[in-house]
């Protein structure tokens with residue numbers, strides 16, 4: 001059972017998944033191991049991620065390990081309909097559409113949780129929050145899970161401090177390699193990729209204001225400077241602002257400066 005835009009889109013989605021597979025040796029090795037050992041046999045896995053080719057291949061690897069996958073996209077704007085179609089064509093359950101409304105997005109989260117998951121893989125905290133708020137009876141079936149991003153971990157910590165979190169969660173974002181390659185380099189690359197495709201304008205000479213100079217902000221600032229942009233960063237506290245200044249930007253407070261034409265990130 002699935003809810004996607006159009007199953008007929010699967011061929012281009014399949015090509016994208018095969019391409020990333022050819023470039024993801026660690027997941028390929030895990031696929032081989034999981035296919036033989038079936039460590040997730042009989043487990044239902046609810047998963048909410050940016051649904052594109054690389055994460056789709058992760059879904060396939062977990063399924064190869066015996067998991068019954070129930071998949072949604074953590075942000076309707078990053079969901080790729082052709083990739084979702086390829087997953088459904090391969091027999092996985094997907095509830096996600098590019099550009100879904102807020103109501104559709106929430107309904108997809110609910111559909112995924114209604115499987116009664118044993119494991120939750122979350123990006124941003126919506127699966128974990130919704131299961132606690134709307135399906136508290138299902139939390140007893142959850143062995144545990146993992147959370148991908150900074151914001152989701154902030155939400156989890158708040159739940160834990162209030163004594164509300166009912167199962168253990170691994171904070172993937174705290175892994176130094178994840179933080180370096182995803183938050184810093186991955187976000188830096190994809191943010192500028194998106195801006196360049198959308199605006200079709202040259203960056204050199206423009207002012208780019210980056211709000212928040214943590215891992216993501218630093219990753220965005222560095223390629224922006226390499227493209228010739230004049231950087232301004234806004235960090236919480238003087239130190240972060242100064243670090244941004246050293247990276248080629250101008251220490252600044254959000255809302256001050258950046259006048260004229262530029263980019264706000």
Ligand SMILES: NC(=O)c1ccc[n+]([C@@H]2O[C@H](COP(=O)([O-])OP(=O)(O)OC[C@H]3O[C@@H](n4cnc5c(N)ncnc54)[C@H](O)[C@@H]3O)[C@@H](O)[C@H]2O)c1
Nearest residue numbers: 149150151183187211212213214215216217234235236240
């Ligand atoms: N879409 C993705 O693929 C993806 C990947 C990684 C991170 N993220 C998201 O990007 C965001 C940043 O993540 P990060 O890992 O860089 O976090 P981080 O904690 O490393 O950095 C956040 C920075 O923002 C600053 N900050 C906080 N409040 C501020 C305010 N009011 N004004 C100015 N600065 C402020 C903090 O001082 C800190 O330096 C999070 O929401 C995270 O979930 C998205």
